[in-house]
Amino acid sequence: MKKLILALLAASTILVSCKKDSDKKPDDSAGSSRTVQYEVTGNFTGSLIASYTTAAGGTVNDEITALPWTKEIVYAKSVTAAIIAISGGGGVAGQKVKLVIKRGGTQVGTAMEAVAGPSGGFSQAAPVIVF
Template sequence: MKKLVFTFVMLFAILVSCKKKDPDQNGSSRKIRYEITGNFTGKFDVIYSDNVNGTTRVTNVALPWSKEVTYGSNVLSIGIGAQASTAGLPSQTATVKIYRDETVVKTTSATSGSLGEMVIPTIAYSF
């Protein structure tokens, strides 16, 4: 149930994010790198998504983790979030960043709870 709610929240964030003027109106693609770093010793289920291709889920991810994706000009918005699939220790941290052409455009962080659980809030980015 938590994963269904997590997926819904992520998709909702992507769909309602503000549309910005795209500097790449000429149809070129955009290089994005998702990155999760920190001292969290558990593992994550990571979900990243866009408004054209839908959702991609990566399971049992250990830190540090990164993924590069090149999006076409038809993709208007993207997003990423993560939830611990294996608990870490209390008070550990993790940070998610979205890079566009090596520049950080969005970031969020989380701290694990008293049972080592962690949900990293979903962040969205519009081109």
């Protein structure tokens, strides 16, 4: 009987002390925020298109009519990742566009810079943001 009580006590101690990592709730730091802000600046004079993941997880192509351009999106919990790509045409070789991505108000990685090639165009995608 004494051995049974010791075995149950040992087993309950092990079960209580082991907790799954998934039980932990994420904090509200920038890394867990679902609010993403895209900021496009530069001297590109041609036409610009931003293709990005929408708040619900679809994709959309928006014409950027003037620089600077900013878009803030609060992503739904069902969205697991987001991406943005900037394309331009009809500009002058050497003109630039800079994309800064912020998550929860904090910049994610380094800014992306795209430079128009000899044809006056470019297309560049930013790294994926995973939620």
